[in-house]
Amino acid sequence: MKNQGKIWLDVTTSNRWTSSFVGIVRAEAEIVNRFLEQNDVSICQWQGDAIVPVDKVTYRTHIQKILNGSAASVKIHKPNRPTLKQKLIRTLKFIFGKMFVGRLEPMKAPVLQWARSSWALVKSFLSVAKSLMKKSLASDPGTHAQKIVHPFVSGDTYLTMGLDWDDKNLTSFLKSKEQMGIRYMSFCYDLIPVNHPEFLVPGYENKLNRHFVDMVWYSDHIFCISEFTQKELVHFAKTECAKEVSSSVCYLGSFQKYTPAVSARKREYVPFCLSVSTIEPRKNHSLLLQVWDRLVRKHGDEAIPELIIVGKVGWQVHDMMTALRINSRLKNKVKIQENIDDAQLRDLYTESLFTLFPSYVEGWGLPIAESLSYGKVCVSSSTSSMPEVGQGLTILLSPYDNEGWFTEVEKLIFHPEYLSQKQKTVVDNYKEFSWSKSADNVNHWIRKI
């Protein structure tokens, strides 16, 4: 069937975003941006329990501001003034920290564990009570779809590619999809919540499971951001939902291919290696810290480049951050930079010696593509989608092989000819992933199906 109706792109995620774009938010903004000139394409967003049209010009202005760094930089460079609540917490922490330092620490973990499990139990009971109070449908249960106001008409296509499990009432809306006569297309970024729930933000499993199940049941077509993700999705659909899905691979774009940059250096140059990703257990930063610790111990502080980690400090890394803080060998050698804008990130890529990406599992692996686009050698994990992004130009190692990572990093640092030869291969052979190609791909499938 050829599409006759309008194409509606959902911009809820990127239109609400105010700081620098990351992962999914960037993908939505970059792809939608390339559709805005097409006459039969409209954009929309969720507002409470309604989907409303969004003005294209206003949206373009909003995302350009962020892509150009102005919105982000305003946010980043403005010092965060603590709220009254934050001030109070800080004061209490200070007082109690002085009084009980060292004494309460051994109790902290069990008390926290107890509090967490008690809260989980209370939540479970509340949830059970809520579901038990729901009347059993003794006659015909049918499907009760909540009425969602929307601008679509029969024959239209609706595409979502943002954080669909948050701030959208998609399940209720899609229940009436057939009656409305619209087609629904979605993006699958990864199946990590299903296959690796241990890496998930606590409390998100329930929401994300429903998201994937709905995606499988309601999507007329699903764009997967890598072959690996597509394989995982097809497997999930088949084994967990007993369903076949229509899907294709749509690679995400990256920075433009490497061109020798005009140095934007504003500080005295200190050699460094770069690792870009949110700081969370899945990204396996602890491996890098161990490697750097060994390198410093073996060769001395002076001989080892800095390690700059760019990314927000996420969840379940408290112990690692504490270790980093108290390890005298690392605290001045490893630097964490949160909230930097695109321009600053480009500078860091340009000036870095090489990059590192030891993640356990990915749906894609954007920092690998970014590194290669800047002509930088990337040592990355050999698992999931990462070899696919690397185009055979990265150094692949198991994320469990600490010894291998140590040896490889040591070689790259102490054998400059080895690094230059690897770097030349990257510069000569890297084929860029562009957002225009991503958008063309989406356009092709929307009009084909």
Added chain:
Amino acid sequence: MKRILMLAPYDISHPVHGGQRRVRAMYDFLSKKFSVDFISVTAKAVVDSDRRFKNIAFGILPLDLSVLEDYQIMKNGKGSNAAKELATLIKGGQYDCIQLEHPWLFPLIEDIIDKEKVSLIYSSHNIEYKLKFDLLNHYDPTENLLEKYHSGIAKKPDAIQIQKIADEIALVEKKIVHMSKLVLVVSEADELSYREMGANDILLIRNCSGVEPLTESLPSSTTYLTYVGSGHAPNVTGFLRLLGPHLGFIGPKEKCYLLGQVADGIFMNSEFQRYSLTNIERIVRFGQISDDELRQKVAASRCQILPILEGGGTNLKTVEALRSGRPIVATKKAFRGLGEFSNLPEIVLVETASEFKYAVSQYLRSSAVPYVKRSEDLLRMLTWDYQLSQVENRY
């Protein structure tokens, strides 16, 4: 007229689970031929018991897992107040025979049997020591929210403790077998086990269905599968392991009807709740409903499921499903003791979760299978009248 006392660890006024239904069917049958009294000994007093059935509350038991309540009664039974009360009721040669259901109450009557010279018939439902061993090994109390509520921090016995519990139960079962003049069993496999334990006289009484099914399928505007089950822990874990923990294989227009107390167990399971956003809208809970309503629901379903992974004996649910005329998706275990029925039409036997989901989805997504007529001669064997006709001359 022979005077028989039936002794069970549960009341049979309102039979729900398979054991209760079997014992009630036996009581109804034997009452027509003999003078039969029924006494249940339960942890807590039964409040709405039929006047014909006496109940003794055992009283306070050690704080333990709910699946060990029967074992705790067995362990603490000898010399207990309940044992004394039973002795008063039994003394004076009032009964010719005691029919003991399950082994749990044996320590309460062991001395009385000797003293009163009353004969013992052991009515087995399965090999309890094996069942308890499997159940405890597979049971995860942390998944059960009610278990947490009852026992505070529910603690699963370790491997050595589980073996010890199983050995204790085996010892009691052996003792019972040696003292019994007749052992009633539910399957050929159980018969073999009791023979190995030294039983001489064994009679196979298969589990049967007491509910007459409709002999036609009914139309329905909803496409659904049915799962009929009691709140017995393996009914819950089997369902969640083979169809869950999330029910994403059930489409937006399809439903899973849970009939019986298994629904409460499933809803109280933390694994089920972990995916509550996906699960709750795919489930319709009916809880305890009348036999008539149950027949209607089953007759209009696309298929019935028997996700049984543990347990001994034979499944009463399987017998009822066989006679319902609806397609069945089941594990091989669900057909234990009923092997000769597993080749009948529209019965799909599977082993893994993905096979189970696929088989059910096929029935949900194709047009409804008309009433499945299965061999009447074979199915006649699965009626209580047929099965119990063998037993009346043995008391």
